[in-house]
Amino acid sequence: MSKHEAVPANNGNAAPEAKLSRASVQRFSLYLRHLERWNAEGLQVVSSSQLGEALGINDAQVRKDLAYLGNLGQPGIGYYTQELITALRHRLGVDRAWTAVVVGVGNLARALLRYRGFGEQGFKFVALFDADIRKIGQAVEGLTVHAMDDVSSVVRATQAELGVVAVPAENAQSVADSLVAAGIKGILNFAPVTLRLPGAVSLVTVDLAVQLEQLAFLVHLAQNE
Amino acid sequence: MSKHEAVPANNGNAAPEAKLSRASVQRFSLYLRHLERWNAEGLQVVSSSQLGEALGINDAQVRKDLAYLGNLGQPGIGYYTQELITALRHRLGVDRAWTAVVVGVGNLARALLRYRGFGEQGFKFVALFDADIRKIGQAVEGLTVHAMDDVSSVVRATQAELGVVAVPAENAQSVADSLVAAGIKGILNFAPVTLRLPGAVSLVTVDLAVQLEQLAFLVHLAQNE
Numbered sequence: 001m002s003k004h005e006a007v008p009a010n011n012g013n014a015a016p017e018a019k020l021s022r023a024s025v026q027r028f029s030l031y032l033r034h035l036e037r038w039n040a041e042g043l044q045v046v047s048s049s050q051l052g053e054a055l056g057i058n059d060a061q062v063r064k065d066l067a068y069l070g071n072l073g074q075p076g077i078g079y080y081t082q083e084l085i086t087a088l089r090h091r092l093g094v095d096r097a098w099t100a101v102v103v104g105v106g107n108l109a110r111a112l113l114r115y116r117g118f119g120e121q122g123f124k125f126v127a128l129f130d131a132d133i134r135k136i137g138q139a140v141e142g143l144t145v146h147a148m149d150d151v152s153s154v155v156r157a158t159q160a161e162l163g164v165v166a167v168p169a170e171n172a173q174s175v176a177d178s179l180v181a182a183g184i185k186g187i188l189n190f191a192p193v194t195l196r197l198p199g200a201v202s203l204v205t206v207d208l209a210v211q212l213e214q215l216a217f218l219v220h221l222a223q224n225e
Numbered sequence: 226m227s228k229h230e231a232v233p234a235n236n237g238n239a240a241p242e243a244k245l246s247r248a249s250v251q252r253f254s255l256y257l258r259h260l261e262r263w264n265a266e267g268l269q270v271v272s273s274s275q276l277g278e279a280l281g282i283n284d285a286q287v288r289k290d291l292a293y294l295g296n297l298g299q300p301g302i303g304y305y306t307q308e309l310i311t312a313l314r315h316r317l318g319v320d321r322a323w324t325a326v327v328v329g330v331g332n333l334a335r336a337l338l339r340y341r342g343f344g345e346q347g348f349k350f351v352a353l354f355d356a357d358i359r360k361i362g363q364a365v366e367g368l369t370v371h372a373m374d375d376v377s378s379v380v381r382a383t384q385a386e387l388g389v390v391a392v393p394a395e396n397a398q399s400v401a402d403s404l405v406a407a408g409i410k411g412i413l414n415f416a417p418v419t420l421r422l423p424g425a426v427s428l429v430t431v432d433l434a435v436q437l438e439q440l441a442f443l444v445h446l447a448q449n450e
Contacts, residue, residue: 021282022280022282025439025442025446032438055247057248092441092442093446094441094442107332107333107336107339108333110332111336112433115433115434118437123434185447186441186443186444188436194262202444203440204439204443206431206436207258208342208431209343209348210255210258212343212346212348212413213317213346214251216317216318216319216348217316218250218411218428219318219386219410219411220318221250222425222427
């Protein structure tokens with residue numbers, strides 16, 4: 001992660017939410033996943049220790065995180081599942097639709113476009129781009145592949161907010177620069193490079209090698225301790 | 226994450242490493258990525274505050290994490306980059322090769338097989354499996370696609386340790402069960418479901434919707450605070 005990936009600086013208020021860490025942001029998504037599942041299973045009330053156990057962290061951290069959403073917990077009772085979900089979705093900004101474009105129409109992009117989880121969470125892909133002239137004009141998962149020269153006009157026309165960078169490492173920075181110039185507000189980067197972005201543009205990097213490495217580490221720990 | 230994803234329980238010793246959190250495990254991989262880059266750039270010494278800034282956490286947390294590796298930091302100097310890399314790679318178990326199989330030969334699997342970062346980090350894919358009879362026997366990125374019935378024999382023959390689950394959500398649990406029965410020690414799961422695994426098998430889940438949601442959240446924060 002570069003420093004540009006940090007949560008935006010606070011606006012001068014001393015509110016507790018002003019210093020939300022990247023780790024907290026990640027936990028909010030995980031809380032939401034577990035709560036949605038438990039809610040579907042009929043669980044009306046959850047405790048901070050249930051959430052803590054699900055995420056492998058302690059109750060105190062859960063309560064501290066959830067305090068960011070306001071005064072939701074009931075001492076001795078816990079949190080009302082649906083109320084917590086609504087508050088989290090609102091706070092995460094996922095109680096509205098988000099539009100995204102994808103640059104680099106390879107295997108990863110195709111996998112992403114078919115991944116039904118995105119639609120369920122309110123994410124809508126509105127355009128695709130590729131530098132390969134043979135792909136331009138093709139329809140992939142119902143979307144037309146545009147030329148890189150059209151990033152600016154298409155992003156403006158579709159009012160897309162998020163951009164997914166699924167190109168080789170050596171092209172990722174120039175693609176990101178084009179997206180930023182076109183007005184994209186956040187980038188999900190799958191290329192194994194650290195992108196340099198203006199502070200106002202948010203960045204999440206998914207390094208698949210890091211994920212596999214984590215797994216190796218957990219297995220290594222299990223075998224050696 | 227299920228409770229099965231938690232770092233394995235300690236062996237009864239009161240050593241500080243016995244209570245390594247999932248979050249620390251993730252940070253170790255990120256420390257390693259930054260250190261390798263800085264080392265390539267010629268940086269011979271790094272401080273806990275440099276690492277903290279790169280990960281968006283405070284120095285104290287960095288020092289606490291790195292203490293897990295032994296007494297490496299020099300007060301007033303910092304950490305020797307190469308020494309820290311060597312210690313991290315050893316502790317993470319990535320100073321040796323790891324073998325992995327992939328189940329589900331779709332777009333995501335093809336993207337993973339082409340992702341050069343894995344080879345650089347010592348991960349070697351040794352076999353592919355798919356339930357689709359039309360894919361069985363095909364060669365994909367130099368590996369033959371085997372039938373699901375052959376998971377057990379092929380995993381044993383290749384002595385594969387890790388399994389990547391890249392199948393639709395509804396098939397993920399049965400695939401994971403087959404991998405576990407075949408002796409796989411850790412699973413990297415891309416299906417948006419919580420897998421139930423025996424405690425001895427490690428699990429890392431990559432939920433791509435969670436990643437995009439995080440990005441939306443960061444953009445939302447930047448726009449509203």
